[in-house]
Amino acid sequence: MKNIINIAVVGLGQVGIYLLNELNTKKKDIELKTGKKINVVAVSAKNIKKKRQFKVNNKIFFKNPLEIFNKKKVDILFEAIGLADGISKKVVETALKKKIHVITPNKALISKHGNYLAKIAELNNVNLEFEASVAGGIPILRTIKEGLATNKISKVYGILNGTTNYILSEMESSNQSFKDVLKKAQKLGYAEPGNPKFDLNGFDAFAKVRILSALAFNSKISKHKCLMEGIEKIELKDIKIANQLDLRIKLLGISELKNNQLFETVHPCLVSKKSYIGNVTGVMNAVITEGKPVGESILQGEGAGPGPTSSALLSDLLSILRGNIKNPLGVSVSKLKLLKNYNINNYVNSLYLRFEVKDKPGVLSQITNRLAKYKISVKRLIQTPDKKNNKATIIIITHKTSELNCSNCLSIFKSNKNILKPPALIRLLG
C-alpha cells in the first residue's frame, strides 16, 4: 500500500459529517498508528448547501457520487448514505470493482446484499468493512471475527437498537405513554423525526441479527422468513405490571443455532430486573455471545449516534491502513455454510398474557379452560378489577409452550364478546 491514501466520503448526514471532522482532526494519530497519511479527496451529498455541523470543502464536492470514480484516484471510500439498494448499492459495487476498499455503517445494505458484495470484494482483493453497521461503537463484529475466532459460538443476542431501548426505559422511568416518549425521543435525536418505523418495528435490529448470525456461525447472510416484532404495541400498563413482577421489557435480537438450524428473531422480552440485560438502559446497546471454550462474553457500549459510529468507522479504516486484508464475512463467501431455517412454530417460551375482559362470572374460567385444553399450564395469575368500568385485567404467566400451540390456543380470543381485545403477549427470556 502506498504511503498517501486518498479517501472519499459519500453521504454527509449526521454520520458522514462527523466522520469527516474526525478524519481531519485524527490525521496525526492515524499516521502514528499506521504509518500512512490520509487525504480526503472527494465528498458527496445531495445538497451542498444544507446546514451542517462542520464545514465542507466545496472544491472536492460531488453532487453525483459516481462522478468521483471518473475524476479522482480513490483508495478507500466511506458509504454513509444508508439505503438498502439504489445509489448506496451502486456506489459500493462500483468502488469494489475498481479495487477501492469500502467502509460502511449501512446495515440495510449489508444484511440484504452482503453475500454478493463480499464476493466482489474478495474477487478484487479489497476490504469491505462494516463494523459500524451493528451496535454502533461496540466492536462486536471484529470481536467475533478475530477476538473469538475458533470459538464454537452457539448463540448471540442482545439489545441492538438504541431507539427502542431508550423508549422502553423512558416509559418506565417517566411513566409516560409510548406516543409521548416517542415524541421526546424524536426531539432528542434518538428517533428519526420523519419515519421512525424501522427502529420501532424491529427491522433495524433484525438487519443486525442477520449480520451477526453470518459471522458467528460462518454462514451466508440468511434470507429466511423469521419472527420479527417491534415495540409499537407495548403499553405503559405492561411496563408497570412487569415492574411489579420484578421484570422489565427489552427488545431483544436473538440468533441461535438450534439442532444446527438457524433461528433468528427480534421481539420484546420480559427479563429479570436483576439480570445483566435487564439493567442495560437508555440508548445503550449490549451483545452477549455464548461460545466454547470462552464461555459467555458481554460487550456493552453506546449503540448509536455519530460519535460511536465514527469510532467504528475509523477502526475499520485503521484495519485497512495496517494492511489487514481479509474476507468481509470472516470466511470466504464460497466456503460459508447455508444453514437451514429453524421452524418458528417450534419456538418455545414462557408467556406473559394480558387479557382485558368484562367483569362477569365465567370469563376467567373460559380463559383457563382454553389454556388447559392446549396443555398450557399457568405459573402465575393476577386478576385486577376495574369496577368503575365493569372491566378486569387478567395477567397470566404461563409455563413454556410453543409458538404454534400458543397461536392455536389464543386464536379463539380474537372474537369473544367478553374479551374486549386480543390478548397482549410478551415472551419471557430463557
Next chain:
Amino acid sequence: MKNIINIAVVGLGQVGIYLLNELNTKKKDIELKTGKKINVVAVSAKNIKKKRQFKVNNKIFFKNPLEIFNKKKVDILFEAIGLADGISKKVVETALKKKIHVITPNKALISKHGNYLAKIAELNNVNLEFEASVAGGIPILRTIKEGLATNKISKVYGILNGTTNYILSEMESSNQSFKDVLKKAQKLGYAEPGNPKFDLNGFDAFAKVRILSALAFNSKISKHKCLMEGIEKIELKDIKIANQLDLRIKLLGISELKNNQLFETVHPCLVSKKSYIGNVTGVMNAVITEGKPVGESILQGEGAGPGPTSSALLSDLLSILRGNIKNPLGVSVSKLKLLKNYNINNYVNSLYLRFEVKDKPGVLSQITNRLAKYKISVKRLIQTPDKKNNKATIIIITHKTSELNCSNCLSIFKSNKNILKPPALIRLLG
C-alpha cells in the same frame, strides 16, 4: 507466509495442555478461516511423565525448550511457562530474534519486559501477541488496539483478577471467612494451591493494569511505583457492613490519565450494589473503557481458566496466520510516550473507615476531633456496641480526601490504647 505453519508449545501446565488439544481439534476450522495448515512440531515441559489431561506426543517432546531452536523449524511459538524472567524470557527473546512469532499469556513477563521484547519483535518483523495476558477470554487488548483505535481513552478500569473476585463474592454469599473461602477456591482450582499470594495481594491485577495503560495511552509500559493493595485484609465483617450500606467490595485495577500524568493502581473498592461493576461476580472479569468519541464501553467475560485463555491464544494465532503483522504495543516502541507519574499523595477518594475501640466515653470524640483537624468531613457514622466484650465498632464514611491527608490523619491511631487495632480502610469508587 507459507501454507504449512510449524508450531511449538513451551510449557504444558493447565493452559499449555488445553491449548495443545485445541490446536489439534480446531485444525480444520483454522484452515477454513486462514487458508493455513498448522502442524505442532515441538512441545516442551520440565517433566514428560507428569499426569496431564491430554496425551503428549513423546516424539516431539523437548525437556530443554532452547533445544527446539536447533532441532526444528518453527514459525510460531507459544510460551506458557509463566515466569517473569528466567527461561520464559530467554525462550521468547530467542524466538523473536530467530524471526519466530511469539504468543504468550504471560502477564508477568510482558508487564516487566514488554517494551524490550516488543522492540525485538519489531526489529525482526514478527508478531509478539499477548491477548491472553489480560482478562482471559475477553479480547480487551485487541479491542483497544483495533476496535477502539483513534479513540482518545482517558480511563480503563475493572475487575481483572478472577480469584479475588470469586473470594469476595463467595465470602458474601456463604458468610464464610477469608481463610475458609480461600481454601475452597484452592480446592476448586480458582486459586493456586501452593502460593496464591500474587493473586491475593493485587500483583496479578497490577501486571494487567500496566499492559492496559500502555495500549490505552500509547505509552511505554511503566515502571513507576504505585498504589497496590490486595484483599488479604478484607474481613467478613467489612463485607457484611458493606452489604447493609448497599455496597459491595471489589478489587479493582484502575489506569487513568490525570493531568496527562499516569495513575495506575489496584486496591479494594466499595461500589454500589446497583452499579454494573457491583454485579460482576464469581470468576468473571470486566473491563470498562472511557473514550472519545465512543463513550463508555464494557467488556465482560470469564477471566481465567484454560478454556478462556486458549480462546485468546487462538485469536492471536489467527491474527498471525491472516498476516496481520503489527506493532505489539499498537504503536512502534520508539514512538511510545513516556508518561510522568501522578503523585499518589494526591489521589482523592471518599473513605470507609472501621475502628474497633474500647467502649468508653471520649473515644468517639477523639476520632471525630482528629478527622475534623484534618478537615475530613463525615458523611455517615455508625457505632455498634459489643457490650459483652466492652468494645464497639465505629464505621465512618468520609467525604473526599487525599491519600496524604488521610494517612497523616490516621497515623495517630496506630498507637492509641483505646483503639484496639489500626483502622480498616477501604476506598469508595468515584
